[in-house]
Amino acid sequence: MSKLNFHVKRGDIVEVISGNHKGSTGKVLEVIPAKSQVLIEGVRMIKKHQRKTQDQPNGAILEREGPIHVSNVKITEKSSSDKKKAA
Numbered sequence: 857m858s859k860l861n862f863h864v865k866r867g868d869i870v871e872v873i874s875g876n877h878k879g880s881t882g883k884v885l886e887v888i889p890a891k892s893q894v895l896i897e898g899v900r901m902i903k904k905h906q907r908k909t910q911d912q913p914n915g916a917i918l919e920r921e922g923p924i925h926v927s928n929v930k931i932t933e934k935s936s937s938d939k940k941k942a943a
Contacts, residue, residue: 860889867935872899887926894929901919
């Protein structure tokens with residue numbers, strides 16, 4: 857099995873270059889290599905309905921980030937760990 861390499865890593869600051877969220881910027885929270893998607897902080901907020909639990913006795917509607925395809929983002933600033941390796 858070959859490992860997939862992407863141009864973005866967790867912690868990078870990226871800009872969305874196409875789609876409904878074009879022009880938005882944010883920090884990469886997670887990379888999902890199996891689906892070629894990334895989660896970006898504050899971009900593509902979706903509402904997730906949660907069942908009743910002990911923590912949420914009435915249930916809840918949570919807002920969280922949704923995935924965006926990796927081809928729709930470009931790096932504007934590398935993460936700090938990549939900068940240390942380059943130096």
